Amino acid sequence: MFTISELKQLIEALDQSTVNELSLEQEGQKLKLKKQMTSSMAPSQHPLVYQASPEPQSVPIQTQQEEEATDLNISEPAYDHVLKSPMVGTFYLQASPESEPYVRVGDVIGQNTTLCTIEAMKLFNEIEAEVDGEIVEILAENGELVEYNQPLFGIKTK
Amino acid sequence: MVLSNRERLIQLLSQNMHTYVSGQWLSNELGISRTAVWKQMKHLEEDGYHFKAVPNKGYRLIDMPDKVSENTLFWGMDTRVLGQTLEYHEQVESTQDIAHMRARENAPEGYLIVTDSQLKGRGRLQRRFQSENKNGGWFSFILRPDIPPLHAQKLTLITAIALIRTIKQKTTLQPQIKWPNDVLINGRKLAGILTEMQAEQDRIHYMVIGVGININHRPDEFSDDIKDKVTSLLIETGDHFKRRHFIQDFLKNFEALYEAFLKEGFLTFKEEWEQSAFRLGEELTYKKNKQTFSGTFIGIHEDGALVVEKDGIKDYLYSAEIDWF
Numbered sequence: 001m002f003t004i005s006e007l008k009q010l011i012e013a014l015d016q017s018t019v020n021e022l023s024l025e026q027e028g029q030k031l032k033l034k035k036q037m038t039s040s041m042a043p044s045q046h047p048l049v050y051q052a053s054p055e056p057q058s059v060p061i062q063t064q065q066e067e068e069a070t071d072l073n074i075s076e077p078a079y080d081h082v083l084k085s086p087m088v089g090t091f092y093l094q095a096s097p098e099s100e101p102y103v104r105v106g107d108v109i110g111q112n113t114t115l116c117t118i119e120a121m122k123l124f125n126e127i128e129a130e131v132d133g134e135i136v137e138i139l140a141e142n143g144e145l146v147e148y149n150q151p152l153f154g155i156k157t158k
Numbered sequence: 159m160v161l162s163n164r165e166r167l168i169q170l171l172s173q174n175m176h177t178y179v180s181g182q183w184l185s186n187e188l189g190i191s192r193t194a195v196w197k198q199m200k201h202l203e204e205d206g207y208h209f210k211a212v213p214n215k216g217y218r219l220i221d222m223p224d225k226v227s228e229n230t231l232f233w234g235m236d237t238r239v240l241g242q243t244l245e246y247h248e249q250v251e252s253t254q255d256i257a258h259m260r261a262r263e264n265a266p267e268g269y270l271i272v273t274d275s276q277l278k279g280r281g282r283l284q285r286r287f288q289s290e291n292k293n294g295g296w297f298s299f300i301l302r303p304d305i306p307p308l309h310a311q312k313l314t315l316i317t318a319i320a321l322i323r324t325i326k327q328k329t330t331l332q333p334q335i336k337w338p339n340d341v342l343i344n345g346r347k348l349a350g351i352l353t354e355m356q357a358e359q360d361r362i363h364y365m366v367i368g369v370g371i372n373i374n375h376r377p378d379e380f381s382d383d384i385k386d387k388v389t390s391l392l393i394e395t396g397d398h399f400k401r402r403h404f405i406q407d408f409l410k411n412f413e414a415l416y417e418a419f420l421k422e423g424f425l426t427f428k429e430e431w432e433q434s435a436f437r438l439g440e441e442l443t444y445k446k447n448k449q450t451f452s453g454t455f456i457g458i459h460e461d462g463a464l465v466v467e468k469d470g471i472k473d474y475l476y477s478a479e480i481d482w483f
Contacts, residue, residue, distance in 0.1 A: 086307050086359050090477040096284035120476040121311040121338040121462050122282060123353045123365075130358060145447050145477060148308075 079154035089120030180216035239268035293374035307357040320412035
């Protein structure tokens with residue numbers, strides 16, 4: 001069964017990608033996510049059409065997923081500040097593969113909290129939050145090559 | 159920087175190595191008694207400084223210790239800003255970490271940290287950088303350039319050029335730069351550079367450039383896992399080099415490049431970088447976002463990106479895993 005956070009992750013991944021439609025089948029459940037592309041909208045604001053179509057025998061799950069879907073459908077982005085990448089480079093959420101992430105979703109951060117590093121040409125740029133608030137969404141993937149101005153974090157400011 | 163009497167004495171003596179200076183003159187310059195001057199000189203002698211003393215003429219400094227220390231580093235530092243404020247430690251975990259700490263405490267541009275031995279020297283992604291050995295040049299320095307953060311990455315290439323210039327001044331070796339800034343000799347790593355930056359979107363708070371160079375290492379001084387991949391100036395030339403001279407000369411070279419870069423930009427130095435480029439003109443295989451590509455390494459872009467070309471199409475690499483060996 002998909003957890004809420006897994007669903008969110010899937011939706012986020014779909015949002016960030018160029019894929020318009022995603023179908024998944026897992027343990028007898030079917031999940032179908034579909035994007036309505038409106039080119040003028042920022043990636044995080046793409047409306048989602050969410051269809052859960054589980055097998056007949058999994059009725060209780062269906063109810064639950066539909067509730068989640070409704071929640072997700074009506075929710076506006078829960079953040080009011082987007083931290084964008086100041087440069088092209090590799091995005092790192094942790095100082096080394098063994099270390100703890102700098103921040104997690106839900107963390108309360110201050111202006112000087114380091115959120116990530118971006119590496120280009122062996123220059124490691126430690127990015128600070130620059131605002132006080134809470135991490136609502138991490139919009140890029142650890143190790144991903146990010147573009148200039150690409151959204152990295154969704155922050156709800158205090 | 160406020161200098162102690164000892165530091166000022168070293169400065170006065172070193173500025174006058176061509177001649178003799180009297181005890182009275184030193185006493186006047188320093189504003190301390192002749193006895194106090196004499197005591198300071200005795201201490202310096204114990205630390206390995208050599209003087210020639212001639213009655214009625216005075217003292218002349220003829221040699222100073224090979225060991226690296228704040229005094230010996232400061233002496234002969236022919237820079238305007240870089241290394242004019244510095245600290246030296248016999249052993250540290252990482253000069254890079256100290257530099258970050260000092261930068262947060264508002265240490266000025268050019269502030270330098272040098273050590274004989276690093277216990278936790280690090281490279282990219284906290285990878286271990288072997289630097290316990292006392293035969294290397296291990297140091298970090300702070301820069302506060304007034305340039306957009308986007309341009310800062312070019313300073314990693316500038317640092318490599320400064321190393322190449324320094325090595326060429328001292329040897330007949332043909333060092334190469336593995337993009338963006340590892341220094342190799344005959345395909346073996348001689349020096350590594352790590353640059354870290356604290357910046358906002360449009361303003362750099364500070365940068366820390368860390369340099370590690372194998373100077374007087376013998377072959378048996380590298381651990382088994384890296385000994386076939388690394389080298390030292392001693393191994394390549396058979397000669398011994400004074401570490402503090404190497405560091406001082408590097409800083410002088412870097413400072414000249416840095417000042418020119420701030421005025422003129424990187425384009426002036428693109429060609430010099432490319433002249434030393436490792437595997438230029440050859441086919442490279444690289445990974446970008448987990449996909450493998452290949453192409454001919456045709457040079458670097460004026461912003462420092464590595465340029466590969468395949469079937470007439472150019473690709474610009476800022477951050478990629480490249481299969482160099």
